[in-house]
Amino acid sequence: MAGLILACDFGGTKLSAAVIEAELLDKPEPAWRGHLRRLSPSGASAQTDMAAMIEMGRELLAGERPSRIGISFGGPVDYKSGVVRLSHHVPGWENTPIQRLFADEFGVPAQVDNDANVAALGEWRFGAGRGVADLLYVTVSTGVGGGWILDGRPYRGAAGMAGEIGHTVVAPDGPLCLCGKRGCVERLASGPYMARDAAIAFGMPLYDVSGKLVAEWAEQGVETAVAILERGARGLGVGLGNAANLLNPSRIVLGGGVTKSGERWWQLVRQTAHETALPEVQFDIVPAQLGDDAPLWGAVALALLEQTSQSN
Amino acid sequence: MAGLILACDFGGTKLSAAVIEAELLDKPEPAWRGHLRRLSPSGASAQTDMAAMIEMGRELLAGERPSRIGISFGGPVDYKSGVVRLSHHVPGWENTPIQRLFADEFGVPAQVDNDANVAALGEWRFGAGRGVADLLYVTVSTGVGGGWILDGRPYRGAAGMAGEIGHTVVAPDGPLCLCGKRGCVERLASGPYMARDAAIAFGMPLYDVSGKLVAEWAEQGVETAVAILERGARGLGVGLGNAANLLNPSRIVLGGGVTKSGERWWQLVRQTAHETALPEVQFDIVPAQLGDDAPLWGAVALALLEQTSQSN
Numbered sequence: 001m002a003g004l005i006l007a008c009d010f011g012g013t014k015l016s017a018a019v020i021e022a023e024l025l026d027k028p029e030p031a032w033r034g035h036l037r038r039l040s041p042s043g044a045s046a047q048t049d050m051a052a053m054i055e056m057g058r059e060l061l062a063g064e065r066p067s068r069i070g071i072s073f074g075g076p077v078d079y080k081s082g083v084v085r086l087s088h089h090v091p092g093w094e095n096t097p098i099q100r101l102f103a104d105e106f107g108v109p110a111q112v113d114n115d116a117n118v119a120a121l122g123e124w125r126f127g128a129g130r131g132v133a134d135l136l137y138v139t140v141s142t143g144v145g146g147g148w149i150l151d152g153r154p155y156r157g158a159a160g161m162a163g164e165i166g167h168t169v170v171a172p173d174g175p176l177c178l179c180g181k182r183g184c185v186e187r188l189a190s191g192p193y194m195a196r197d198a199a200i201a202f203g204m205p206l207y208d209v210s211g212k213l214v215a216e217w218a219e220q221g222v223e224t225a226v227a228i229l230e231r232g233a234r235g236l237g238v239g240l241g242n243a244a245n246l247l248n249p250s251r252i253v254l255g256g257g258v259t260k261s262g263e264r265w266w267q268l269v270r271q272t273a274h275e276t277a278l279p280e281v282q283f284d285i286v287p288a289q290l291g292d293d294a295p296l297w298g299a300v301a302l303a304l305l306e307q308t309s310q311s312n
Numbered sequence: 313m314a315g316l317i318l319a320c321d322f323g324g325t326k327l328s329a330a331v332i333e334a335e336l337l338d339k340p341e342p343a344w345r346g347h348l349r350r351l352s353p354s355g356a357s358a359q360t361d362m363a364a365m366i367e368m369g370r371e372l373l374a375g376e377r378p379s380r381i382g383i384s385f386g387g388p389v390d391y392k393s394g395v396v397r398l399s400h401h402v403p404g405w406e407n408t409p410i411q412r413l414f415a416d417e418f419g420v421p422a423q424v425d426n427d428a429n430v431a432a433l434g435e436w437r438f439g440a441g442r443g444v445a446d447l448l449y450v451t452v453s454t455g456v457g458g459g460w461i462l463d464g465r466p467y468r469g470a471a472g473m474a475g476e477i478g479h480t481v482v483a484p485d486g487p488l489c490l491c492g493k494r495g496c497v498e499r500l501a502s503g504p505y506m507a508r509d510a511a512i513a514f515g516m517p518l519y520d521v522s523g524k525l526v527a528e529w530a531e532q533g534v535e536t537a538v539a540i541l542e543r544g545a546r547g548l549g550v551g552l553g554n555a556a557n558l559l560n561p562s563r564i565v566l567g568g569g570v571t572k573s574g575e576r577w578w579q580l581v582r583q584t585a586h587e588t589a590l591p592e593v594q595f596d597i598v599p600a601q602l603g604d605d606a607p608l609w610g611a612v613a614l615a616l617l618e619q620t621s622q623s624n
Contacts, residue, residue, distance in 0.1 A: 133470065146558075148559075151465075151467060153463075156560070157560025158560050158561060158595075159562075161557075163558065164557040164558065164560075164590055164593065165557070165558055167557050167590050168553075168554035168588075169482065169554060169588050170481065170484065171484055172482065173483075173485070179590065180587075181588065238481050241480075242480035242554060243558055245477065246474065246476065246477055246555055246559070247467075247474050247558070247559070248468075248470050248472070248474040248476075249470060250470035250471075275492075276481050276493065277479075278476055278491065280388070280471070280473050281471075281476065283470075
């Protein structure tokens with residue numbers, strides 16, 4: 001594999017792009033040749049975001065032609081056809097054939113997938129999942145979502161919807177989630193829901209409370225915050241243990257802001273997950289390694305994927 | 313593919329074997345050339361069961377040599393090495409290299425897997441899962457266990473433990489399961505546990521109550537039995553909906569005695585599973601088609617599998 005790889009990340013509120021020389025990818029610490037980040041302006045549409053991203057790509061490539069393009073999109077994507085279903089953040093994305101548009105624009109093959117699948121791929125190829133054939137990646141952040149590597153390749157499900165661990169139910173009598181069910185993992189463990197539960201408990205405006213603040217209060221020993229954070233950690237742990245019983249991955253990688261909630265949170269997630277899984281179902285739970293550039297590294301991994309499983 | 317396929321089923325309390333001509337398998341209704349069933353006597357051991365199965369095979373083959381052998385085993389098996397881990401019913405099976413023993417005995421390739429994976433394979437190749445690339449098969453019987461077909465091939469997990477939907481937790485405050493957790497799918501939905509709950513509720517000896525009887529009482533409108541059966545159906549439905557959110561299979565096939573509990577049971581399982589899954593996660597839930605011979609048909613499918621994923 002030679003040439004330049006263009007990696008693009010449509011992140012909802014920001015756009016990132018980077019270029020790397022494919023030859024560098026086998027080195028211990030491959031570095032970007034160039035890297036750009038731009039906020040997606042508040043009046044952004046699919047059209048303006050596309051134009052901005054193409055401009056960033058052109059700037060990074062400086063007249064050179066890439067050999068491949070990988071794209072991470074922060075919303076549902078039909079991987080097979082390379083079409084964005086919609087964005088929850090930016091209007092006008094419905095049914096945009098993003099893969100074809102990039103391929104036409106740059107004259108080279110492009111691949112696109114949703115951010116959870118791309119992050120799973122990135123951690124597997126460059127991060128905490130290296131060398132593992134069966135992997136679940138879960139981001140615990142504004143939402144809770146995941147992606148699978150099974151038998152050494154990405155698994156997306158019959159309609160590309162696999163990995164929705166955030167909406168598995170772990171407490172049918174638990175609090176109500178926006179999805180209409182009670183006790184979803186996301187309802188218990190995501191940052192905004194923990195913030196909301198804390199705001200209500202303390203009679204504070206929701207505007208003033210974040211998931212991060214709940215974790216800080218818990219660290220300081222504020223009882224209600226401890227209870228909210230621990231309920232979230234346990235709910236996530238049951239969800240992960242259930243997933244382990246169902247698929248028997250050898251590793252689970254956790255990313256996202258909520259994973260910065262401290263040792264006690266990690267200890268409870270791990271303990272609950274292992275208690276939920278059968279003793280024969282063994283796995284480790286480790287933090288993601290790629291940090292803020294995870295979608296871009298994942299986009300590189302996506303660009304490098306064998307094309308065999310693609311039908312178009 | 314030509315020649316005879318020998319299919320063997322070590323079922324815990326009974327042994328079955330059958331022979332089929334591979335050429336027939338593409339016909340609409342392929343039939344066994346010969347079929348034998350024998351109870352595993354109460355004093356049975358791994359050794360006597362093996363000897364009996366080999367004798368049945370020899371009798372069915374009548375001097376001919378099979379081209380391949382498929383074996384379903386009612387307990388944990390290491391698929392890659394072809395070694396039985398143990399049997400919960402018959403002593404002496406620990407670490408038996410059953411694949412090698414059959415291959416040596418008959419001088420042809422043999423494949424072995426646990427009964428849930430084999431049943432999934434059978435329904436996929438010959439039954440209710442034909443034509444589907446992403447499938448979850450679940451047996452709801454003495455236990456609750458499952459097997460996956462993902463991207464058009466069996467998925468077994470990192471250590472062959474995938475499919476343990478029976479021990480996913482759907483009600484953390486629910487009744488205690490033998491596995492040590494509360495509110496497992498198996499604790500709520502399996503025949504023996506429903507029988508036990510009914511026996512306790514009615515003050516009857518456990519010996520007198522079966523899962524089947526609970527379903528009959530429910531059919532007659534006995535309130536406590538209705539409640540027990542419905543709780544089981546809902547628990548299973550949450551487990552199936554969670555599995556659908558995690559893997560997005562396009563079909564779920566249900567087999568086992570408890571699936572004969574009537575229309576109301578099916579309706580509740582389906583409704584709960586679809587309510588638990590996100591609206592975008594679509595799938596149907598259908599009854600298994602292969603009946604009592606399911607493990608044998610699955611063993612045939614196993615014998616026919618490409619050998620690529622096998623490391624030994």
